[in-house]
Amino acid sequence: MVTPDCEQVQQQSHSWVGQRPDALSCWIWQLDLDELRLDEDQLSGWLSVHEKERAGRLSNRILRERFLKSRYILRGVLALCLACKPSDIYFLLNKNGKPALDGVDSKGLRFNLSHSGSRMVLAVGQDVALGVDVEGIRDVTDILRLGKRFFTLEEFQQLQSWPQEHREQAFLACWTRKEAVVKAFGAVMWQWMGHFQVNIDPHASPRIIDSDSTLPDLSQCRLYPLTGMTPAIGVLAAQKKLVHVCYQPVMSWMAQFDHACL
Numbered sequence: 001m002v003t004p005d006c007e008q009v010q011q012q013s014h015s016w017v018g019q020r021p022d023a024l025s026c027w028i029w030q031l032d033l034d035e036l037r038l039d040e041d042q043l044s045g046w047l048s049v050h051e052k053e054r055a056g057r058l059s060n061r062i063l064r065e066r067f068l069k070s071r072y073i074l075r076g077v078l079a080l081c082l083a084c085k086p087s088d089i090y091f092l093l094n095k096n097g098k099p100a101l102d103g104v105d106s107k108g109l110r111f112n113l114s115h116s117g118s119r120m121v122l123a124v125g126q127d128v129a130l131g132v133d134v135e136g137i138r139d140v141t142d143i144l145r146l147g148k149r150f151f152t153l154e155e156f157q158q159l160q161s162w163p164q165e166h167r168e169q170a171f172l173a174c175w176t177r178k179e180a181v182v183k184a185f186g187a188v189m190w191q192w193m194g195h196f197q198v199n200i201d202p203h204a205s206p207r208i209i210d211s212d213s214t215l216p217d218l219s220q221c222r223l224y225p226l227t228g229m230t231p232a233i234g235v236l237a238a239q240k241k242l243v244h245v246c247y248q249p250v251m252s253w254m255a256q257f258d259h260a261c262l
Helices: 040-044 049-056 061-082 143-150 153-161 164-184 189-195 250-255 257-261
Strands: 007-010 025-032 090-093 099-102 109-116 119-126 130-136 196-198 208-211 222-226 232-238 244-247
Touching: 025 061, 025 130, 025 222, 025 232, 025 250, 040 049, 040 061, 049 061, 061 109, 061 119, 061 250, 061 257, 099 109, 109 164, 119 130, 119 232, 130 164, 143 153, 143 164, 143 189, 153 164, 153 196, 164 189, 164 196, 164 222, 164 232, 250 257
Parallel strands: 007 244, 025 244, 109 130
Antiparallel strands: 025 119, 090 099, 109 119, 130 232, 196 208, 222 232
16 A cells, blocks of 8 residues: 655645745646636637647647646646736746746746646646656556666566566556656656666555666655546655645636636
8 A cells, every 4th residue: 555755635725826835845736637618718818829839739629628728727826826927927948848937936836747648737846846747547558568668677577577467557657656757857758767766566655766877866856646546646756855745626726717817
């Protein structure tokens, strides 16, 4: 059974304007994008020209709507945290494509976003780099081929020895843990995946076991399982130990999005 080494709580508030996590907390929003009923004009009103162009290149209606909804949620949440207009938020990308806040007084606010199908998870923290990954439980073809290509030798050998009927769960547990770490450091998946080891048991608390000298020091990085993800699994990585992971009421935040526009 997974037992996270920090407190995981549900959070409530009468007003979210200007609210933000403290330096030892991470706030989590998780939702099914397909359950949101919003029209495209409403969704695209806050978006940048670049974001609208990205949406326009998505010919599949479902994928386009999911993209628009995820940016709507992201901008709305960040705007409430920063007490600014959603359209006043600008993003910059590091050399590997990881986004961060730019153009507003972000006051150390950090975020990371992940999708799997219609499932979305947003993590927001204060003065701590974060990575989050969510993967829907599904059939994965060529598990051993993928494991041999991307995992360390130790992880691959464990995967090989895992009972075949549970091997997909072990593969996805390993994958989400590694991807969350890579995202926390704003790195490139294929350059990092084979250079650090995590535990692959999906029923054990996620942790980093070892890393080689080609990577930065990972000793302070911590992994936290995300709850309530069925039928998906999610992992949060933070570059330092957290005390609280706080799950936010999505609909309560959305009801106050208009307040950020005032």
